[in-house]
Amino acid sequence: MTCKKSEQSNCGDNLSLYSKSSFPIGVAIESYDMVPGTRNKEIIDRQFNSFTAENILKPNSIHPQENTFNWSEADQMVDYAVNQNKRFHGHTLLWHNQLPNWMENFQGNSAEWEAMMKTHIQTVCSHYKGKITAWDVLNEAFNEDGTLRNSLWKQHIGASYIEKAFLFAHEADPSAILFYNDFNLALNDKKREAVLSLVRNLKQRNVPIHGIGLQMHISIYFPNNSTIASALKDFYQLGLKVHLSELDISLNPRGVDIDLNDDLLQKQAQKIHDLSILYQQIPKPYQYGITFWGHSDVHSWIPGFFGREDYPLLFDTNYEVKPMYCKFLESL
Numbered sequence: 538m539t540c541k542k543s544e545q546s547n548c549g550d551n552l553s554l555y556s557k558s559s560f561p562i563g564v565a566i567e568s569y570d571m572v573p574g575t576r577n578k579e580i581i582d583r584q585f586n587s588f589t590a591e592n593i594l595k596p597n598s599i600h601p602q603e604n605t606f607n608w609s610e611a612d613q614m615v616d617y618a619v620n621q622n623k624r625f626h627g628h629t630l631l632w633h634n635q636l637p638n639w640m641e642n643f644q645g646n647s648a649e650w651e652a653m654m655k656t657h658i659q660t661v662c663s664h665y666k667g668k669i670t671a672w673d674v675l676n677e678a679f680n681e682d683g684t685l686r687n688s689l690w691k692q693h694i695g696a697s698y699i700e701k702a703f704l705f706a707h708e709a710d711p712s713a714i715l716f717y718n719d720f721n722l723a724l725n726d727k728k729r730e731a732v733l734s735l736v737r738n739l740k741q742r743n744v745p746i747h748g749i750g751l752q753m754h755i756s757i758y759f760p761n762n763s764t765i766a767s768a769l770k771d772f773y774q775l776g777l778k779v780h781l782s783e784l785d786i787s788l789n790p791r792g793v794d795i796d797l798n799d800d801l802l803q804k805q806a807q808k809i810h811d812l813s814i815l816y817q818q819i820p821k822p823y824q825y826g827i828t829f830w831g832h833s834d835v836h837s838w839i840p841g842f843f844g845r846e847d848y849p850l851l852f853d854t855n856y857e858v859k860p861m862y863c864k865f866l867e868s869l
């Protein structure tokens with residue numbers, strides 16, 4: 538279907554990102570992406586060697602009732618990855634969003650909240666021990682001004698919920714690589730400083746934290762390359778593995794009417810190229826991988842979530858490669 542295109546441009550979907558890359562290339566997936574015989578699955582199988590569940594490991598999905606865990610859908614996905622010799626990245630043990638009602642309405646003192654959090658973390662981690670080798674333990678714990686988000690976890694357990702969460706995960710699976718994951722860490726200095734100081738503090742006290750997830754919901758306009766370079770350096774210099782964990786590159790961050798023209802697509806291609814080159818300057822042991830938050834523009838969360846037109850991913854709405862794909866491939 539893209540033979541003509543690939544002959545012309547030497548870039549087509551008969552190629553494979555991960556086969557060319559020296560670090561894992563990941564993608565967020567939903568079960569409906571993995572239906573045998575579909576174009577979605579074909580793209581995912583060919584291009585990516587690391588998977589993140591876009592939703593189904595989040596607390597509301599995996600732990601819908603206090604005494605019920607909903608394993609079957611996630612198990613199928615995780616087993617698929619393991620059988621293909623591909624990595625499955627666990628996202629996310631704790632968050633302030635996508636919590637089940639029973640957790641939001643949980644009644645108890647701080648010790649009971651802590652026990653509830655521990656049960657959640659340890660049941661999920663233990664279930665996937667040996668299959669999911671790395672977890673986002675905690676997602677988005679900071680506000681944009683660098684203060685700690687007043688999540689239910691913080692309200693009921695106090696700020697120490699953070700170190701406890703990492704300790705509980707480590708206890709359940711001592712060989713798992715444990716990440717803190719957040720957005721705007723390259724863009725926003727205050728937030729980045731707050732996370733860096735959290736990490737320093739945890740490390741000083743031997744709390745097990747091994748990686749940072751920089752979500753990288755970025756745009757063709759910002760952050761600029763030097764800001765990105767300094768963010769990457771700040772984190773690997775603390776000894777953390779760096780995961781660009783949810784990459785998409787918006788063409789329309791301001792949500793205006795846009796004309797999807799070649800100029801925008803070329804800017805997007807240049808941005809991924811620059812980002813990839815910067816990423817590859819990270820010393821190898823700290824390169825955990827780059828994960829895209831979906832494979833095609835059909836799939837992206839951005840239009841639905843933010844209510845704006847956008848085309849932030851590698852494949853277009855016809856599941857054809859975009860200039861962004863070709864430039865990324867070239868950079869690897």
Ligand code: XIL
Nearest residue numbers: 591592676718720752783830838842
């Ligand atoms: C998003 C999913 O892509 C959507 O399908 C869902 O409706 C909301 O969550 N930061 C994260 C991800 O850590 O889990 C979010 O994923 C996007 C922002």
